[in-house]
Amino acid sequence: MKWIWFAVKNVLRNRRRSAVTVLIAAVGTAAILVGGGFAQFTYESLREQAVRQSGHLVVAHHDHFDKDEDTPLQYGLEGQQQLAERMVAEPRVRAVLPRLQFSGLISNGDKSAVFVGSGVDAGGEFAVRGPFLHVTAGGVLSPRPAAADVPEIMLGQDLARSLHAGPGSSLTLMATTTEGSLNAQDVRVKGVFSVGVPEVDQRIVMVHLGTAQKLLLTDKVSTLSVYLDQTEDTEAMQASLRSTLPSLAVRTWLDQATFYVAVRELYNRIFGLLGVVLAIMVLFAVSNTLGMAVLERTREIGTLRAMGTLPGQVVRNFALEGLVIGVAGALLGMVAAVTTSVAFDLGDVQMPPPPGSSVGYPLHVNLPPALFVATGVVIVLAAVTAAWVVSRKAARKSIVEALAHV
């Protein structure tokens, strides 16, 4: 403890110089934390979006993911009701939702457009989608539609605009059945929604699973999406399902989330590089400060060595000074990062829409404890390393020469 106190006193010897160094370390820490925190928020948002969209696990026919279908649902799942019941019985499973992917033409009588559709279980689908499905007009599909009613449909907002359709409009879906013939189905628009990606909003539609099956003349589904209570259980559950359902393919949300993986790789490189640059900046700042201190204290180093201080102890004393500067800078930077994060939230700062998207998103900084620890360790290590490097030579200088230093 005495040695730390000694280091603190030495750091305070030239207050202005030390303050500037601490400030540089603090700015470095805050920048790493804010940048890393923003990346964390982005990762979590994209992960959440990916999980809500695909489910933690996707169960399908073993050829579904790897082969192209010659006819709709060639590699679809049969007996989905029994499969879903078996999986829901697992304690970690929150919900199992069937999905039927299909495509075709949608027409308002005057104009037709290509659509890409999903037949869904409306009762569960909209509960799991949460905020990632933005309804811009009307409402979501009814949980339990009456059999006699005209089937409901939800349209992507750009498709709705193209077809001049809105809630209550009547449209016709046309698609190829599993037998290869053409079938049509009248539908009524229940709502209009956006997923935030214009290319998707121009094509996407959602109907009840029964409507899609009736259109394609099948009782199959494309996939079963398995939602778990904890994302951390995904891999364990995948292994469990693979053993209980060996004839089926089971993939995780990460296998499906190509966008998430691409963004994560890009951000890891950008913010990783930023972190390295800032750590080097701190390294040089502390080197400069302690390098000057070492030079100014050459005679003092000689005196301490004359009294029996070992070169390693001299280096340790300077390393402790680097530690004090690093810790002070890291703590100050952490306070600055938290303040910045709160300011972003209070100011409701919005990021512009990313490439390929039509909606912006709030600028939020996630600051998990692990990020604080990692950043603190990097900054403190940089400061200690700088102190160690600059003091090593001085500590081994001849005592007589050091004592004669003016």
Next chain:
Amino acid sequence: MTAPTSLLHLHRVAKSYGQGETAVQALRGVDLDVAAGDFVALTGPSGSGKSTLLNLCGLLDRPDGGRILLDGEDTGTLSGRDLALLRRDKLGFVFQGFNLVPVLTARENVEYPLLLAGVAPRERAARTGEMLARVGLGDQSGRRPDQLSGGQRQRVAIARALVTGPRLVLADEPTANLDGGTATQVIDLMHELGRNDGVTFIVATHDARMTSRCDRVVALTDGAMS
């Protein structure tokens, strides 16, 4: 070769600086025996080799030739680390410019060698307090060097040199930066502490008041004892 009664024994010690034609022979085969409890003055004109001899006696430098024995131990065979530990445990230093650590208080400056030696905190506090009281600075222990007079600073330096109970204290012009009255007080203090604690002093000095109070005066001229 070893002188059993000597605390410090130098045999034909030589030291030169530089190489080739520019080489300067600072010491030319000096022999010296210092007995425990001696108060020895090293005198001589500037460039006579006083400081070089003091540095060698204090194990701050290694001779080019000859042997130096401290307490019967041949220091020429010791590593740099062993020499540092020997300095820590058996030697004390008093410098002309006091060489106190400016950010530490008088108490902390005196405490430093004990901290280095790994003395327990309670014992450190007791020995530091006692030593400061003996040099008459018991009430100034919380002051930093820049808040003390020259004489007070040299008293702190003397306390720092003696607090570990060294066998030998080496002082380089300890009164050179002090006025007449203060210098006399410092000389008296060194004598009193040396006599009471049985500590051996080797003092490089030009000060006649100092040499007149020493048991022995060793005069150097051109690197040799005259």
